[in-house]
Amino acid sequence: xxxxxxxxxxxxxxxxxxxxxxxxxxxxxxxxxxxxxxxxxxxxxxxxxxxxxxxxxxxxxxxxxxxxxxxxxxxxxxxxxxxxxxxxxxxxxxxxxxxxxxxxxxxxxxxxxxxxxxxxxxxxxxxxxxxxxxxxxxxxxxxxxxxxxxxxxxxxxxxxxxxxxxxxxxxxxxxxxxxxxxxxxxxxxxxxxxxxxxxxxxxxxxxxxxxxxxxxxxxxxxxxxxxxxxxxxxxxxxxxxxxxxxxxxxxxxxxxxxxxxxxxxxxxxxxxxxxxxxxxxxxxxxxxxxxxxxxxxxxxxxxxxxxxxxxxxxxxxxxxxxxxxxxxxxxxxxxxxxxxxxxxxxxxxxxxxxxxxxxxxxxxxxxxxxxxxxxxxxxxxxxxxxxxxxxxx
Numbered sequence: 025x026x027x028x029x030x031x032x033x034x035x036x037x038x039x040x041x042x043x044x045x046x047x048x049x050x051x052x053x054x055x056x057x058x059x060x061x062x063x064x065x066x067x068x069x070x071x072x073x074x075x076x077x078x079x080x081x082x083x084x085x086x087x088x089x090x091x092x093x094x095x096x097x098x099x100x101x102x103x104x105x106x107x108x109x110x111x112x113x114x115x116x117x118x119x120x121x122x123x124x125x126x127x128x129x130x131x132x133x134x135x136x137x138x139x140x141x142x143x144x145x146x147x148x149x150x151x152x153x154x155x156x157x158x159x160x161x162x163x164x165x166x167x168x169x170x171x172x173x174x175x176x177x178x179x180x181x182x183x184x185x186x187x188x189x190x191x192x193x194x195x196x197x198x199x200x201x202x203x204x205x206x207x208x209x210x211x212x213x214x215x216x217x218x219x220x221x222x223x224x225x226x227x228x229x230x231x232x233x234x235x236x237x238x239x240x241x242x243x244x245x246x247x248x249x250x251x252x253x254x255x256x257x258x259x260x261x262x263x264x265x266x267x268x269x270x271x272x273x274x275x276x277x278x279x280x281x282x283x284x285x286x287x288x289x290x291x292x293x294x295x296x297x298x299x300x301x302x303x304x305x306x307x308x309x310x311x312x313x314x315x316x317x318x319x320x321x322x323x324x325x326x327x328x329x330x331x332x333x334x335x336x337x338x339x340x341x342x343x344x345x346x347x348x349x350x351x352x353x354x355x356x357x358x359x360x361x362x363x364x365x366x367x368x369x370x371x372x373x374x375x376x377x378x379x380x381x382x383x384x385x386x387x388x389x390x391x392x393x394x395x396x397x398x399x400x401x402x403x404x405x406x407x408x409x410x411x412x413x414x415x416x417x
Contacts, residue, residue, distance in 0.1 A: 030054060081118065081126070089117055089126045099137030103127070152184035159189060161206065163197055178202055180209045207411065220295040220394060223407065225255065230299040233306060234288070238279075240272035264366040266374070273358050283355025286310070289371050290349035293394045296406055297349070301387060305351055308385045315352035316383030317372050318391065319344040346370055347387045 026047060033043040041051045081089075092098060098106050103123035110116060118126070127133035135141055152158040159180055166177040178201055179191040190209035194201050221239075228237050238256035245259060256279060260271035269289055276287065288305070290297065301318060309316045322343040328335045350371045352360075360374035368374045372382045394403050 027054075027058060081122065085117070086126050086129075089123060090130055090132070092117065093123065093127065093132070094136060100139060101137075150183075152182075155182055155185040155187065158183040159209070161202065163202065166193060176201075178205050180206060220403070221292045223295040224290065224292050224297060227297045227299050227302065228288075228290070231302050231306075233303075236279075238272055238276055239292075240268050240275070262366075265370075266361055266364070266366045266368050269371065270358065270361045273354060273361070276354060277358075281354055283353065283358075285354045286315070286351055287354045287357060288349040288351045289357075291393055294348055294391055295394060295403060296388075296390045296392065298388075298391075301391060302349060305349060305385050309351045309383055312383050314375065314380045314382050315350070315356075316385050317350035317370070318347040318387035319384045320347060320387045320389055320391070321345075323389075344384055346372060347391050347393075350382070352382070 026049075029047065030040065030043045033046075034040050040054070044051045044054045093101075093103070093106060098109075101109075103120045107118075107120045107123060117123075124133060150158045159182055161178070161180040164177050164179075165174040168175055175193050175195060176197045177191065177193050180189040181187070182189050190205050192201065192205050225237065225239075228234055236256060238258050240258045240261050242261040243259045245261075256275075258272050258275040260268075260275055262268045262271055272289075273287065276285075277283070281287075286306075286309070288302070305316065305318055322340045322345055324340070326338040326340045326343060328338055348370070352371060352375060357371055357374070360378050360380075361368070361371070364374035364377050368377070375382050390406055392399070392402075394400060
């Protein structure tokens with residue numbers, strides 16, 4: 025039809041080039057269509073109306089393809105897997121490219137079945153203003169003296185100071201070597217250190233039977249108020265240990281605790297307490313009428329002193345070192361502390377003054393109270409040793 029229109033226009037006196045331009049084709053294109061060998065080519069434009077090919081899919085066949093790809097069996101598979109599966113069964117609906125074209129037309133060529141839409145994730149950015157804030161690490165090949173053989177160089181580098189924090193050479197590449205190297209770097213740079221109370225709270229948080237933990241602090245304390253939203257903060261600390269414990273117990277009553285509830289009182293400075301020791305105390309005292317405390321049987325010889333000299337050697341077989349936590353009923357402990365006053369140094373002493381005999385539950389020598397400067401070094405050594413045991417293969 026295009027050829028007929030152009031020839032009609034030329035016969036009427038129009039220039040062939042202007043007729044081709046009106047139909048949005050070039051003169052060269054028209055010449056290519058009319059040259060020998062292309063006699064049957066009427067209209068080659070992309071937007072031209074053409075006769076549908078004999079093998080074009082019908083609407084029923086397209087709906088059958090869409091139903092198939094959305095079935096439970098094939099909903100999560102691409103056409104590159106669906107078509108071979110059908111062929112293995114002796115079935116053929118269409119080619120893979122036809123499947124893709126049908127899916128594209130139906131806007132189903134992106135997500136079907138269990139496939140989820142992609143999520144836009146914000147890249148995490150770390151900024152270092154001083155050493156030991158951000159580290160980077162890598163594993164690279166290290167040439168050996170033998171041609172073609174390489175070792176693996178593990179390295180940890182501080183981003184701010186560019187200091188090589190730790191590095192080791194191994195014959196194989198594995199995650200265990202990288203984990204051990206990072207642990208050594210943390211110990212060497214003292215980045216694994218945390219406030220003592222964090223180690224204490226971590227131990228109690230690992231005991232699911234404890235319903236809630238309250239921290240008794242001074243009224244002007246700001247550290248706990250801003251860092252421990254998951255714990256109850258009782259800013260009612262008193263001038264003595266006994267008054268702080270008493271105020272904390274009253275605080276628990278105000279928060280909804282009952283007088284018959286068990287309460288465990290612990291010194292935050294005993295940072296080496298373990299979940300196993302806490303569970304042992306709960307198991308031993310849960311069925312006891314009074315309650316009890318962790319204690320360590322005295323291992324050393326005990327002396328009494330007069331004027332700086334030994335006055336006598338005391339019998340040690342019945343001597344125990346009182347530790348914490350100490351576990352008693354909330355109401356009974358409040359009553360005992362009210363009667364005992366501020367002079368008692370632990371909760372068991374207050375209960376004893378009421379004529380009760382708390383249960384002694386064997387503890388551990390490591391559950392000591394960090395009091396003197398040298399105690400910090402010992403506590404750090406114990407914590408580092410525990411870290412090494414946890415990461416030992």
